[in-house]
Structure formats: structure tokens, C-alpha cells
Amino acid sequence: MIEFKNVSKVYNNNVKALNDINVTIERGEFVFLVGPSGAGKSTFIKMLLKEIEPSTGSLVVNSTTLSEVKRREVPYYRRKIGMIFQDFRLIPTLNVYENVAFAMRVVEASPKEIRKRVPMVLSLVGLSHKYKMFPSELSGGEQQRVSIARALVNNPQVLIADEPTGNLDPETAHEIMALIDDINKAGTTVLMATHAKEIVNNMKKRVIAIEKGEIVRDEKRGRYEDENEYI
Numbered sequence: 093m094i095e096f097k098n099v100s101k102v103y104n105n106n107v108k109a110l111n112d113i114n115v116t117i118e119r120g121e122f123v124f125l126v127g128p129s130g131a132g133k134s135t136f137i138k139m140l141l142k143e144i145e146p147s148t149g150s151l152v153v154n155s156t157t158l159s160e161v162k163r164r165e166v167p168y169y170r171r172k173i174g175m176i177f178q179d180f181r182l183i184p185t186l187n188v189y190e191n192v193a194f195a196m197r198v199v200e201a202s203p204k205e206i207r208k209r210v211p212m213v214l215s216l217v218g219l220s221h222k223y224k225m226f227p228s229e230l231s232g233g234e235q236q237r238v239s240i241a242r243a244l245v246n247n248p249q250v251l252i253a254d255e256p257t258g259n260l261d262p263e264t265a266h267e268i269m270a271l272i273d274d275i276n277k278a279g280t281t282v283l284m285a286t287h288a289k290e291i292v293n294n295m296k297k298r299v300i301a302i303e304k305g306e307i308v309r310d311e312k313r314g315r316y317e318d319e320n321e322y323i
């Protein structure tokens with residue numbers, strides 16, 4: 093469960109990026125976070141990862157109050173969260189297997205556990221046969237699958253995706269969304285920030301729309317909606 097309680101963020105330059113956000117996301121939900129550029133979506137996500145602190149208010153993620161997580165505990169807290177990005181962020185000098193294994197090494201998983209989990213998640217994303225290849229030898233969709241495997245390998249409760257289809261053609265984007273949907277159906281909470289209107293409208297999931305730092309819409313089975321559509 094994710095809870096924002098009266099959360100505001102004012103950056104040093106006095107930009108108010110989020111203004112009194114109150115929202116609850118239940119375990120197992122699939123939520124799209126939409127809104128124009130500069131609306132505050134990245135700020136929302138960075139707070140969940142404890143990359144930045146709220147100026148006021150508090151956040152709770154799976155019973156952990158983030159303000160109580162000490163600096164040295166942050167890496168352990170982040171194990172609860174898998175993260176995927178538009179630009180994949182794979183390590184170019186490591187092959188597929190090693191990219192995924194690396195995420196387990198940094199949290200000091202045992203070699204035995206690594207040998208068990210990595211093939212399991214590579215199979216889940218359909219890349220078992222490409223485990224020796226390097227990121228530069230893979231298509232964009234395959235690279236995103238590797239990054240999804242890496243996000244899932246430590247068995248997180250929440251998957252956060254920041255514009256995960258932004259660099260993919262529509263067909264590949266559709267395949268990646270089907271994979272993320274399956275992951276959600278298996279129980280992982282998904283929060284996805286996106287500008288991909290078609291995807292949001294096709295999937296009929298909860299949509300939280302942010303504008304100028306405020307939640308302007310929060311609908312179950314929502315739509316992307318943009319005002320210009322109706323002009």
C-alpha cells in the first residue's frame with residue numbers, strides 16, 4: 093500500500109512541484125500517473141524512491157513511514173520497489189544475465205539465490221535464450237524486457253515505470269504493456285507515469301492525473317483525456 097498524506101514539495105528555487113497531495117494506492121492496484129510535462133510526476137516518483145524528501149506531509153509505503161527510514165537503510169527500503177525507465181539504463185559492458193544478476197549482487201544475495209532467480213525472471217520476460225547477449229545486440233523491446241527482469245529479480249512489492257514505452261514502436265510497446273499487465277495480475281502493484289494516451293485508454297486502469305502539482309482527476313477505469321480532444 094502506498095499513501096501520500098498532505099504531501100507538498102517546494103524545490104530550492106521556490107518551484108512548488110507538488111501541492112498537498114493525498115492519495116492511497118492499494119496493494120495489487122495498477123495505476124497510471126498522467127499529466128503534462130512539468131506537472132510533478134517525476135517528483136511524485138522520486139519521493140516514493142526516497143530520492144527526495146517532501147517539504148511537508150508524509151509518505152507510507154507498505155507499512156514503512158519514509159521519513160523514518162535512515163540514510164543507511166535506504167538501499168534496503170528500495171528493494172521493495174522495482175524501477176523501469178524509458179531509456180532502459182542497462183550496463184553496456186555486462187551481458188543480459190549479468191545485468192540482472194548485478195541487481196541481486198548489490199543487495200548481497202547469495203550466489204545460490206542468484207543462480208535460481210536470474211533464470212526464473214529471464215524466462216518470465218521471454219529472454220532465456222538471449223542470456224549471453226549484450227545490450228547493444230538487443231532490440232529496444234528486448235532491452236526493456238531485460239530491465240523489467242532486473243526490476244523484478246529481488247521480488248519487489250511495487251513496480252514503478254517511468255514512461256517505459258517512450259522509446260518503443262507501438263507494437264513493441266503493446267507487448268511490453270502486456271508483460272507489465274501480467275506482472276500486475278500476479279500480484280505486484282504497478283505505478284506507471286506516461287504520456288502514451290492510447291495505452292492508457294486501451295487498458296482501462298485507474299488513472300491519476302496531475303496538473304501543476306495537484307491531483308485534478310482520479311478515476312477507476314479512467315482515460316488519458318486531454319482537453320484539446322474536445323475542441
Ligand SMILES: Nc1ncnc2c1ncn2[C@@H]1O[C@H](COP(=O)(O)OP(=O)(O)OP(=O)(O)O)[C@@H](O)[C@H]1O
Pocket residue numbers: 103104105107108109127128129130131132133134135136
Ligand atoms: N531538482 C529540481 N529543482 C528545481 N525545480 C525542479 C526540480 N525538479 C523538478 N523541478 C520543477 O518541478 C516541477 C515538476 O517537475 P517534474 O519533473 O516532477 O514534472 P513531470 O510531470 O515529471 O514532467 P515530465 O513529464 O516532463 O517528466 C517543474 O516545474 C520542474 O521544473
